[in-house]
Amino acid sequence: GNSVTQMEGPVTLSEEAFLTINCTYTATGYPSLFWYVQYPGEGLQLLLKATKADDKGSNKGFEATYRKETTSFHLEKGSVQVSDSAVYFCALSGGSYIPTFGRGTSLIVHP
């Protein structure tokens, strides 16, 4: 079956540091890949997505590239801000419409 593995958190960074959150997946066929963000007290929001291999999703300075050869979709940002502190979920949707989420990675950014 489908599965998503994310790096464990929390990830703690200083403001303006470079961010990478690793995500790898297992799926049959050609899934679509997503990153969602959950701010404290709020629901999940779609951050970015990629629907085919080599696509790059980007939004709010975050980027992730769909790498079929390594089955990865790592999230990156060049310079994080305190306001980026949240929980980030990697997810895939492949074959059926039922999405599979990773466990989430908490990001804490200090001033």
Added chain:
Amino acid sequence: GAGVSQSPRYKVAKRGQDVALRCDPISGHVSLFWYQQALGQGPEFLTYFQNEAQLDKSGLPSDRFFAERPEGSVSTLKIQRTQQEDSAVYLCASSLVRNDGTDTQYFGPGTRLTVL
């Protein structure tokens, strides 16, 4: 416009009580999903509606869980005879079209259920 709303935001129930959780999707959205999110985990799929039709309920953990969307808009997730293991955040999400796996889902803030 308004996003997905859920009510109540918090619910405390005594073990054995029945609870009903409401989801108001974005107007016009065809697809509606329910998820269960345990502490420190990602959302786990429960059930999926396309308009009023419940097309998939394979994620419902037991027959104590029941969901409906009678008019194709508002949905209710009902849990009968609640147990402590039902304690979780219940998330609702909607999407505009019939879901083929690429469509963006819009999530509500969730209902945090605590069963004592």
